[in-house]
Amino acid sequence: MGNITIKDVAKESGVSTASISRVLNESGYVSNETKARVLAAVKKLNYQPNAIARSLKQDKTNTIGVVVPDIANPYFMKIAKAIEDTVSNSGYNLIFCSFDEDSEKERELLTVMYEKRVDAIVLATSGESEDIVASAGIPIVLLDRKMEIESQQLDYVIEDNIQAAYGLTKTLLEQGHRQIGVVNGSLKVSTGWERYEGYKQAMQEYRLKEDLQFAYQGNFAQQDGCLAVDYFLSLDKKPTAILSFNNTMSFGVILELRRRGYNIPEDMVVASYGEVEAAQLLDNPQIIYVKQEPYEMGLKVGKIIMHRLQKRKKIIQETFIPQIHLYGSR
Structure with a gap:
């Protein structure tokens, strides 16, 4: 039939x-x-x-788009799980996609989401899609990364990147490190420049000049961590610690150090903005890290989405303050 x-x-x-x-x-x-x-x-x-015909008649699709840089990153996976746990009871389903830190791909994915007539979007932006976000016409909640749009406020759930990166850097300085290799993410996004700003503030507090020789500019990818280690170990004056500003790059740092036979922290101290779960497989995982709360952030995002879909007008902007931890510590 x-x-x-x-x-x-x-x-x-x-x-x-x-x-x-x-x-x-x-x-x-x-x-x-x-x-x-x-x-x-x-x-x-x-x-x-016919779901399409029904959505046209009801003017909603009961779907929420989630657009992030890397959906394979455990950080974003945990956030997505919490969002799903929050909105599913109200009959909403999620559509996931990732743009691999490619701003053009991000714009294309946002357009696809609009064409699919999603009811709302959660966006961890590349920082270069202000115009398309401004003209969305549906609720958009920013996640992890901020975006400035003239005469328009957006809901967001972020972390205090400056304070967390400052604390991470200060921990290394208190241990006596002065040659710190920094693996940074894209400076086009708020997480990139804010974390680097936190590092600079800690250095200034210790009256140390920023040494660009010890700064490697990455793009939040695992390969960036590997290449950063290659670069730092090629220097005549090598760093005594490597500070990586996201968990994916940190994983690359750890992988490359281990490939080269380096023990952590005996041969090289590693500090990570974000937990690297695989580091727990090391014999002595003495890695300093910023402990993030992705599931809790996702729950907050989910609540904001439902707040928006219920046509409430109040703007909600939430900032989480991560804490510094050491693997094996309580």
């Missing part, structure tokens, strides 16, 4: 299409007898309602 339509269900059940719509959409009154006849016909014919 070809595609079953609502007219086929009406013929089978002897019920009007209007009554069938009320049964399937759970809207309006129908008798129990009518409801039973409709559901029996739906089951017999294996009728699948």
Whole structure:
């Protein structure tokens, strides 16, 4: 049998299409007898309602787009899980995609989300899509990274990157390190320049000049951490510690150091903005790290989305303050 339509269900059940719509959409009154006849016909014919047509009529799709740089990153995976846990009870489903720190791909994905008529978007931006976000016409909640749009405020859930990076750097300075190799992410996004700013503030507090020789500019990818180690170990004056400003780059740093036979922290101290779960597999995982709260951030994002979808006007801007930890410590 070809595609079953609502007219086929009406013929089978002897019920009007209007009554069938009320049964399937759970809207309006129908008798129990009518409801039973409709559901029996739906089951017999294996009728699948047209979701597109239904969304056009209801002016919503019950879908939320989640656009992040790297969906394979455990940090974003945990955030996404918390968002899903929050909104699923209200009948919403998530559509995930990642743009690999490519601003053009981000813009394309946002356009696709609009075309799919998602009801809201969660965005961890590359920092170069202000115009397309400004003209969205649907709720957008910024995640992890801020964006400035003239005459328009956006909801966001972020971390205090400056303070956390400052604390991470100060921990290394207090240990006596003065030659600190810094692996930074893109300075086009708030997480990149804010974390680097936190590093500079700690250096200035210790009256130390920023040494660009010890700064490697990456793009938040694992390969950046590997290449940074290659670069730092090629210097005549090598760093005594490597400070990496996201967990994915930190994993690359650890991998490359281990490939080269370096023990952590005996041969090289490593500090990471964000937990590197694989580091726990090391014999003595003495890695300093900023402990993030991705699941808690995702719960907050989910609540803001529901707040927006319920047409509430108050702007919500939440900042988490991560703490410095050491693997193996409590």
